[in-house]
Amino acid sequence: MKVKCYIQGIAAITPQHTFEGDIFAQPLESCSSNLLSVREPDYKAYIPANSLRRMSRMLKMGLTTAIKCLQDSGLGAPGAIVTGTGKGSLQDTERFLKDIRQYNERALNPTPFIQSTYNAVNGMIAVQQQCTTYNNTFVHRGFSFEHALLDSMLLLQEGTPHTLTGAFDEMTEEHCYIKSRIGMWKTEKVNSAQLYEHPSPGTIAGEGAVFFALSARATAQSYARIAGLQLFYKPQPGFLAAALPAFLQQQGLSPRDIDLVLTGRNADSNYAHFYQQLEAPLPGACQLPFKHLCGEYETAGAFATWLAAHILKAQQAPRQWFPMVPAFPERVERILLYNHFFGEQHVLMLLERAGAHGG
Amino acid sequence: MEELKKQLKAQIIEALNLQDIKPEDIEDNAPLFGEGLGLDSIDSLELMVLLERHYQIRVEDPREGRKILQSVQSMAEFIQSKQPA
Numbered sequence: 386m387k388v389k390c391y392i393q394g395i396a397a398i399t400p401q402h403t404f405e406g407d408i409f410a411q412p413l414e415s416c417s418s419n420l421l422s423v424r425e426p427d428y429k430a431y432i433p434a435n436s437l438r439r440m441s442r443m444l445k446m447g448l449t450t451a452i453k454c455l456q457d458s459g460l461g462a463p464g465a466i467v468t469g470t471g472k473g474s475l476q477d478t479e480r481f482l483k484d485i486r487q488y489n490e491r492a493l494n495p496t497p498f499i500q501s502t503y504n505a506v507n508g509m510i511a512v513q514q515q516c517t518t519y520n521n522t523f524v525h526r527g528f529s530f531e532h533a534l535l536d537s538m539l540l541l542q543e544g545t546p547h548t549l550t551g552a553f554d555e556m557t558e559e560h561c562y563i564k565s566r567i568g569m570w571k572t573e574k575v576n577s578a579q580l581y582e583h584p585s586p587g588t589i590a591g592e593g594a595v596f597f598a599l600s601a602r603a604t605a606q607s608y609a610r611i612a613g614l615q616l617f618y619k620p621q622p623g624f625l626a627a628a629l630p631a632f633l634q635q636q637g638l639s640p641r642d643i644d645l646v647l648t649g650r651n652a653d654s655n656y657a658h659f660y661q662q663l664e665a666p667l668p669g670a671c672q673l674p675f676k677h678l679c680g681e682y683e684t685a686g687a688f689a690t691w692l693a694a695h696i697l698k699a700q701q702a703p704r705q706w707f708p709m710v711p712a713f714p715e716r717v718e719r720i721l722l723y724n725h726f727f728g729e730q731h732v733l734m735l736l737e738r739a740g741a742h743g744g
Numbered sequence: 745m746e747e748l749k750k751q752l753k754a755q756i757i758e759a760l761n762l763q764d765i766k767p768e769d770i771e772d773n774a775p776l777f778g779e780g781l782g783l784d785s786i787d788s789l790e791l792m793v794l795l796e797r798h799y800q801i802r803v804e805d806p807r808e809g810r811k812i813l814q815s816v817q818s819m820a821e822f823i824q825s826k827q828p829a
Contacts, residue, residue: 434763434764435782438762438763439760439786488797492793492797494789494790495790495793496786
């Protein structure tokens with residue numbers, strides 16, 4: 386059965402200039418601190434000042450991205466709100482835990498507790514949009530966004546006209562330090578723009594909020610069609626050799642039908658062997674790595690989906706973001722996305738140009 | 745009393761993250777909820793926490809809280825009434 390899932394609207398707050406303006410003209414932003422932080426917009430244009438004062442960074446990012454996405458889609462109130470997050474609002478969680486310790490479990494401020502719950506962003510969106518329909522947040526580490534997407538695709542299949550589907554994660558200084566203690570980040574400081582020239586254990590951290598308005602019907606405005614999605618949990622090291630051809634075959638495609646591969650390569654030598662497996666089944670395919678743009682985090686796959694949707698709609702890539710890629714294909718009908726989160730959660734996703742191939 | 749009210753206004757602004765408001769903008773008798781500062785029910789919980797953290801006063805009865813949190817003046821009078829003579 387053909388998956389009917391079209392991206393009708395998108396918005397993203399990320400470490401690059403993705404929220405406003407023409408992304409194809411925006412410069413590549415980089416950092417040398419091993420943490421790519423988002424470029425926050427002026428939230429006052431989207432959220433009333435009286436509501437804004439109580440919101441933490443993650444809530445502001447999530448809600449603003451969701452509002453902008455709905456504006457971009459022109460769809461109005463969503464038929465469902467489905468999101469994924471690996472960590473929720475870390476800032477609120479840390480504040481709440483510190484308060485418990487400092488005030489001996491008494492005199493606890495309610496706001497950070499309320500906002501530290503994973504579904505706080507969804508709740509805010511629902512209140513703001515006065516949307517009382519299906520509302521769900523998936524918290525499954527490196528599968529969080531993909532499960533939100535899978536749930537949305539099922540809802541569309543069952544007749545929900547459109548969904549607001551997104552992902553959000555933030556990184557705090559303290560959490561970054563904790564994760565450094567278990568070897569997630571590189572010990573040496575690396576300029577993110579030269580990430581791939583530094584293969585060594587660990588990678589660089591990132592964060593971002595990305596939302597999509599998904600619909601079962603294509604329009605002239607559609608960015609792309611999400612044509613296939615497959616998840617693999619802790620697969621064997623060589624799994625892609627069989628899994629990738631099988632995934633393509635399931636879509637009625639062969640390797641030469643793939644014009645571009647977006648890869649979650651992140652210069653982490655502990656798990657680089659997974660990405661190296663892409664070469665054999667897809668010989669000569671143009672590969673675009675994206676982790677130098679957004680860093681590594683649980684829902685980085687949403688950033689890649691956002692990027693793929695833009696490339697498919699505009700039929701061009703923001704080339705200035707990929708100085709390491711010598712040549713781009715002239716036409717892009719299909720993009721394959723392969724990403725994994727520290728070798729545990731692996732994702733294959735296929736995106737097609739909307740309107741093409743009978744879509 | 746005047747010093748207490750001034751201090752209380754600064755603490756309210758900080759605790760509730762009131763944007764673009766200075767202590768002198770808050771009148772002693774202006775209502776904190778509804779018209780005045782336009783605070784809501786979550787803010788009332790935050791103000792209860794403020795009383796406990798800064799003045800070690802725990803308000804057990806919510807009906808009592810409604811009277812105490814009417815204005816800066818009523819909050820200051822309540823704090824003063826609880827302080828040892």
